[in-house]
Amino acid sequence: MKVLVAVKRVVDYNVKVRPNGDGSDVEIANAKMSMNPFDEIAVEEAVRMKEAGTATEAVAISLGEAACQDVVRTALAMGMDRGVLVETDERLEPLTVAKLLAAIVKREQFDLVILGKQAIDDDSNQTGQMLAALLGWPQGTFASHVAVDDDRVQVTRETDTGSQTLSFQLPGVVTSDLRLNEPRYVKLPNIMKAKKKPLEKITPMELDVDISTHLAIIAVAEPTQRSGGIKVADAKELVEKLRNEARVI
Amino acid sequence: MTVLVIAEHNNSELHAATLAAITAATQISDAVNLLIAGNDCSSVAKAAARVQGVSRVLLADAPAYEHQLAENVAPLVVRLAEGHTHLLMPATANGKNLMPRVAALLDVAQLSDIIAIKSTDCFLRPIYAGNVIATVQSKDSLKVVTVRATAFEPANAEGGNAAIDQVETSEDLGLCQWVRDDVTESTRPDLTQAEVVVSGGRGLGSAENFQLLEALADKLGAAIGASRAAVDAGFVSNDLQVGQTGKVVAPKLYIAVGISGAIQHLAGMKESKVIVAVNKDEDAPIFQIADYGIVGDLFDILPALSAELDRSVNRP
Numbered sequence A: 001m002k003v004l005v006a007v008k009r010v011v012d013y014n015v016k017v018r019p020n021g022d023g024s025d026v027e028i029a030n031a032k033m034s035m036n037p038f039d040e041i042a043v044e045e046a047v048r049m050k051e052a053g054t055a056t057e058a059v060a061i062s063l064g065e066a067a068c069q070d071v072v073r074t075a076l077a078m079g080m081d082r083g084v085l086v087e088t089d090e091r092l093e094p095l096t097v098a099k100l101l102a103a104i105v106k107r108e109q110f111d112l113v114i115l116g117k118q119a120i121d122d123d124s125n126q127t128g129q130m131l132a133a134l135l136g137w138p139q140g141t142f143a144s145h146v147a148v149d150d151d152r153v154q155v156t157r158e159t160d161t162g163s164q165t166l167s168f169q170l171p172g173v174v175t176s177d178l179r180l181n182e183p184r185y186v187k188l189p190n191i192m193k194a195k196k197k198p199l200e201k202i203t204p205m206e207l208d209v210d211i212s213t214h215l216a217i218i219a220v221a222e223p224t225q226r227s228g229g230i231k232v233a234d235a236k237e238l239v240e241k242l243r244n245e246a247r248v249i
Numbered sequence B: 001m002t003v004l005v006i007a008e009h010n011n012s013e014l015h016a017a018t019l020a021a022i023t024a025a026t027q028i029s030d031a032v033n034l035l036i037a038g039n040d041c042s043s044v045a046k047a048a049a050r051v052q053g054v055s056r057v058l059l060a061d062a063p064a065y066e067h068q069l070a071e072n073v074a075p076l077v078v079r080l081a082e083g084h085t086h087l088l089m090p091a092t093a094n095g096k097n098l099m100p101r102v103a104a105l106l107d108v109a110q111l112s113d114i115i116a117i118k119s120t121d122c123f124l125r126p127i128y129a130g131n132v133i134a135t136v137q138s139k140d141s142l143k144v145v146t147v148r149a150t151a152f153e154p155a156n157a158e159g160g161n162a163a164i165d166q167v168e169t170s171e172d173l174g175l176c177q178w179v180r181d182d183v184t185e186s187t188r189p190d191l192t193q194a195e196v197v198v199s200g201g202r203g204l205g206s207a208e209n210f211q212l213l214e215a216l217a218d219k220l221g222a223a224i225g226a227s228r229a230a231v232d233a234g235f236v237s238n239d240l241q242v243g244q245t246g247k248v249v250a251p252k253l254y255i256a257v258g259i260s261g262a263i264q265h266l267a268g269m270k271e272s273k274v275i276v277a278v279n280k281d282e283d284a285p286i287f288q289i290a291d292y293g294i295v296g297d298l299f300d301i302l303p304a305l306s307a308e309l310d311r312s313v314n315r316p
């Protein structure tokens, strides 16, 4: 089984992002960048499949500017075999990313694609489902457990009421939720080794995919801030305030 | 301009999030069709027909739609898309699973989790865990949108009188087999609908200690929520997670107990009307957004709070 994992380079989850001066976009020029946390989980799952012998090859792919190769290298250091960078300076929307991934999948015949359920910058939660649609494949989204048995996959998904278990024949798409696994820390020797692993660069044009946008970001603004409240001394005062001041109980 | 809303339901009842999506739809157009795709779900269609603002109910009743598998439902929605300018679904787990598949099949973008409608092609949506709000315009002639239910008032569930049209259904495509649902049983109100939510974090320390929260929730008729740390530690089930990647809630009263207030948690609850925080760390970020904060040990404060509620109920 050949596995492809999509890893996005995003502003680190600890950074508080703000709009830029003219409110045309977010200000991220000097922000710390990291691999999208859900994608770390996706990588970890693929590496475990390799270690378990269910995956024969595990490939990491990122799409975006040249610096995105950093997160591919991180994925290689975690144990992925090789990397692909689809390089462009244009802003990529989930539909475009899905089309580019579909082109790669068709070129190389992957059996399973694992993505994060959501990129923590655009918070779209779309790409995996779109990729499955474009390929006509089944989708196991928001996965908290994945079991591969020969050419079948059983996926347990987090839902609004608990969980749901699905089963499908490969090829297919899985998107990772937070509780799928706990990603390993990258060890220094592995970072060195990762530098020697192959990383292919390719452009959207070479993949013959139209990357023009469907959405225009007109403006970004800060949300209305809550004004800070007061501290109360004890339970008695709290109940009194909730009842007589806020009138919510 | 006609909007098609795809209903969230469980084959017997319409979920309240659908009512919010209908309100969003009526802000776009007076012509609002509502699709009920499910199995043995005619009771849902009947309830849907009474919702104010719904022009027509489309009922797709077939075994293939029983478990809302996106592989089966997406082609149905694609087939019904013609004649509509917007496809809307609440941003529930089902909505998030289904709508991007629909959008890609139609070769259009999707706008996720919108919180306001500026015009028929321009929408507001939170990005970066709600740190910023983006105004996004769609250039597609058909807009595929998921709607954050807490951002729109629910449409009136009674007073409408829409016709119910049966639409053509399809066989199971066989791409994906449903194995089972493991539903968390609870007698409490739905977390996303409750007027009061009592949430616990890592500070609770164990699953057993969540009983202290249960006692408080009982007195307030509240739903229970949790931070990711509490879910990851196995204190409560995953469907109680509030936040950027869990559920979004906006109750009248949100009580955060032993929760530090990470931005990812705030993303799911900061639109609550009144926020209370209980935390032993006076510098915990949760206090920056709390209307009322108590600094102290939750193991002292929770029992005191329950007792105080009892007392003041007896002495109005």
Ligand SMILES: Cc1cc2nc3c(=O)[nH]c(=O)nc-3n(C[C@H](O)[C@H](O)[C@H](O)COP(=O)(O)OP(=O)(O)OC[C@H]3O[C@@H](n4cnc5c(N)ncnc54)[C@H](O)[C@@H]3O)c2cc1C
Pocket: A013, A037, A038, A120, B200, B201, B202, B203, B204, B226, B227, B228, B229, B230, B241, B242, B243, B244, B245, B246, B247, B257, B258, B259, B260, B261, B262, B263, B264, B265, B268, B278, B279, B280, B281, B284, B296, B297, B298, B299
């Ligand atoms: C990609 C991503 C997505 C995420 N999505 C979410 C999400 O959807 N929802 C979410 O909640 N988190 C999410 N997180 C996690 C988030 O960043 C925080 O780690 C998490 O919210 C912390 O949970 P907590 O506040 O319960 O734990 P902690 O941060 O450990 O806080 C525990 C608090 O309890 C207090 N405390 C301890 N003991 C007591 C006591 N006896 N009495 C009173 N107070 C006490 C402490 O002072 C502390 O403030 C996400 C993280 C990532 C990276």
Ligand SMILES: Nc1ncnc2c1ncn2[C@@H]1O[C@H](COP(=O)(O)O)[C@@H](O)[C@H]1O
Pocket: A006, A007, A008, A009, A036, A038, A039, A061, A062, A063, A064, A092, A094, A097, A114, A115, A116, A117, A118, A119, A120, A122, A123, A124, A125, A126, A127, A128
């Ligand atoms: N530019 C990108 N490069 C690599 N992976 C991506 C990119 N955009 C999206 N993805 C993948 O798609 C997932 C969901 O992203 P989104 O649909 O944007 O929330 C991410 O967790 C990644 O796995």
